[in-house]
Amino acid sequence: MFNEYFTMSEEQAIQYAKEKLTIFDENEALACKEIGDGNLNYIFKVFSTESDRSIIIKQSGPVARISDEFKLSPDRNRIEYEILKYQDELAPGLVPKVYQYDPIMNCTVMDDLSDHVIMRTEMINRKQFPKFSQDITDFMVKTLLLTTDVCLEHKHKKDLVKNFINPELCEISEDLVYTEPFSDNNNRNDVFPPNTAWVEEHLYGDDALKLETAKLKFEFMNNAQSLVHGDLHTGSIFVKEDSTKIIDPEFAFYGPMGYDVGNVIANLIFTWANADAYGDAVHKAWVEKTIVEVVDLFREKFLTTWAEKATEYTANYKGFNEAYLESVLKDTSAVTGLESIRRTVGLAHVKDITMIEDAEKRARAERMVMMAGKRFIMERGAFLTGADFLNVIKGVESQF
């Protein structure tokens, strides 16, 4: 029955699990719930009603679930399967295990992580996760530095570049992150009305800013540095007290390493702005500490891993590790700024900001985030430590 593609129902997902997987006993009673809340895919949780066994089947059709008109190659499912397998080798324990990929049904079978919660939700609940900065920097240094020409044989790395070329999902980022937030022409922006005039003046009207975003867009499109996750916001991270799992790498491609690091920092800034708006000093302090740790642990692990794993001959030239790291932190700063801005004015908002009910507080939160974002873009290269990043945020806080 699964010889030709169709979008599965919950019943059919159970059938699929029975026919195609060996994880459940033959006559085990199974149930299924479709738990996807994204725009693109279907996520079937198939679970035993007799044991604690369960599994996720993630299906990606030829069209997005939000609209038949929004066509996307199901190749993203292959990319996701292959990269999850690879990331599990590079950074064991930090991604869900994948078991099989079915190119006909366009689905991937993977661990059920129902005991974890999406990090954005937990941030909105203002919970703290003591292992987070260690885990996320482990994940980033291992998946990013180890996939560069610093550590990989260059011909093999080029095969990976080829394998992970991802035109459609990159196009989404090119438009939504790099173009539309800065353009008053033909965009899908969704600006919070109290900030309309601000956005027109400080984004659409700032030619110097726009010029830098154009340079950064080309950096995003051309710099095949590292196998990036490509969508590493707090909605792509599952957490529980003692565990962090990075999911949804369907945007993965060879791009600038700083793209991932900057996404993590920007999304921490959103939860910081939320804590600020609600006057939660404890969570705010934890987030500030976490931002500093993410940058500084990334720096530290990057240099240690370079020393241990670099295979490229020139990697040992005096000062090259530091110079390379500085360029990564420059990109990190830029992307922190781009993500801060695009999630505020662009098509895809974050709940950390939109849930702020008091209009004045929300407007202030947005302007702080965007103002910091502009500095991260315009002065990228000037921020090289956790303290530098934090200073930008504390700087805009004192301005508003």
Next chain:
Amino acid sequence: MFNEYFTMSEEQAIQYAKEKLTIFDENEALACKEIGDGNLNYIFKVFSTESDRSIIIKQSGPVARISDEFKLSPDRNRIEYEILKYQDELAPGLVPKVYQYDPIMNCTVMDDLSDHVIMRTEMINRKQFPKFSQDITDFMVKTLLLTTDVCLEHKHKKDLVKNFINPELCEISEDLVYTEPFSDNNNRNDVFPPNTAWVEEHLYGDDALKLETAKLKFEFMNNAQSLVHGDLHTGSIFVKEDSTKIIDPEFAFYGPMGYDVGNVIANLIFTWANADAYGDAVHKAWVEKTIVEVVDLFREKFLTTWAEKATEYTANYKGFNEAYLESVLKDTSAVTGLESIRRTVGLAHVKDITMIEDAEKRARAERMVMMAGKRFIMERGAFLTGADFLNVIKGVESQF
């Protein structure tokens, strides 16, 4: 007989032309001469002894012709065929026409350009070509700018990146251009003995220079900017009085645009150094004028073509065309320097220099070229016009 790969003899190439091509009449008497002088491929010129019809069959085996142990994927023949077809659309008349590609015999059939002469040979004969700077800048602006994200739909451009990933031939450049000339460890350098001490001090011993070459190597490996020729020296250019044809694009891949422009300039510098050594003021003056024209015409045509052909939305942002061009000229300067140095001390020399019989004059020529090369690397970004480039050359001339 051509159902399975074998390296053809001249007789078999005639047979191939009779069986597989329609260019000759059925009973036309044919002759063949293998005219390849490179290290990798066989070039069969098959010609009629009754008419003026002739054709080139270029065959690339699974091993290089210089050594069975030097294995290279015959995929380079497909790349060459596809890029020649594409370049002929982009820059009509500036590359040989290709007629067919045979993936079994790994050969491409193309125009016979026997009425042209390899430009390096003509430079050594100190002939001048009045159309050269116009033609080469036409070729570069059209094949380079038109294949970037400035002018191409980005998903289509990513398909081209994928199609032209060229691991083996890129590795040759990574090693021979970016690594070995600056390293006294495990290299295949071939240093002219009178310059050994100079090279040890000013190349192998210069940590600041080495650091910059490492950054540039990563730029070469990662910056998928434009579909570059990848080997655009004067040995890859056929000229006659009124015609220029760019050949041998088997090193083509998506890389930094400045790689091609810098190769052209460096190879003009070699003929300049040759004319200097032999006291040929006329040729030297023509080369100086040509270097200035190549840079300035490239600038001018780049900006005109950008204005006419850019499709990317951000390409119209104020100042982005100039900023982009400056970064191309920065790369151009760096590659001018790298090629100047690697052709002097590295494995692959140029006849313009090696033919200088007087050891003192040759040593001086080499040092001028390498000294200019170092400035082009270390001060890249400072040279934005033809006059700027020429000043570097005139500067080293006055130093020695």
